[in-house]
Amino acid sequence: MLNKYARAFFTRVLTPFAAFLIRRGVSPDTVTLIGTAGVVAGALVFYPMGEFFWGTVVITLFVFSDLVDGNMARQLGRSSRWGAFLDSTLDRVADGAIFGGFILWYAGGGDDLVLCAVSIFCLASGQVVSYTKARGESIGLPVAVNGLVERAERLVISLVAAGFAGLHKFGVPGIQYLLPIALWIVAVGSLVTLIQRVVTVRRESAEAEEADGAQDNEGKQHNASHGSEAAT
């Protein structure tokens, strides 16, 4: 949903910055790499210490690079297969670090086995949700569904909640419960999304097999009729 509705807005807002980086001779790949490094550092340095506010501030500074790199590639007319591969692969690394940061916190100082397990589920299910699309497309299916909770939703829900939950350390009472609530929402939403995508791939692959079968039959009939013409 966010990918559909918010992307156009962010493209407009970030285009001047992307153009500025291009003028400074920065490449889209550099932005992809530095952005990912920033997200990973923010998540793995601050979250395991329970510093959710500062971790989210650092991550937010870098996470928008994922929208800037593609914007730069398009402005340069240099959108490439390599760029698409690098972008998607490093998205998985960034997501791994964010949810890995929550896991480390709940396994350590946060001391909550249930939330640790929920965070592990968020990490694994998010990666599998993305994989369903990549694998479905690699076997020639359209995978014409995005689902309830895509990557943008996973990030926005988790990061907004973590940022606000971090204000507990500044004395705001009760606000720390936002993060557990968000993690449960992301976990359930990812499960629903996974089911939506698997059902779609199942239907699309059945339709594709049926179309292949019909084509084979047509080919056999064509060969048979040409064969009988040749025999007469």
Ligand SMILES: CCCCCCCC/C=C\CCCCCCCC(=O)OC[C@H](COP(=O)(O)O[C@@H]1[C@H](O)[C@H](OP(=O)(O)O)[C@@H](O)[C@H](O)[C@H]1O)OC(=O)CCCCCCC/C=C\CCCCCCCC
């Ligand atoms: C006092 C309070 C303290 C608060 C501290 C600060 C809080 C700041 C909070 C949040 C900021 C969150 C920002 C999150 C921005 C996410 C941007 C982003 O990277 O989106 C990526 C997404 C997908 O990009 P790709 O096409 O490159 O990725 C594809 C995707 O990963 C596919 O995965 P799948 O979906 O299938 O699981 C892969 O299949 C594919 O391989 C891969 O290529 O980009 C978008 O979707 C574009 C839309 C972005 C929309 C961002 C909306 C941000 C909205 C609000 C943030 C601000 C809220 C601030 C509130 C704070 C209040 C004080």
Ligand SMILES: Nc1ccn([C@@H]2O[C@H](COP(=O)(O)O)[C@@H](O)[C@H]2O)c(=O)n1
């Ligand atoms: N280093 C890069 C990064 C991205 N691309 C291209 O942009 C597409 C992704 O766009 P986003 O707005 O989601 O970043 C990607 O599929 C590539 O075509 C690139 O070429 N080089």
Ligand SMILES: [Mg+2]
């Ligand atoms: Mg990108």
Ligand SMILES: [Mg+2]
């Ligand atoms: Mg990306």
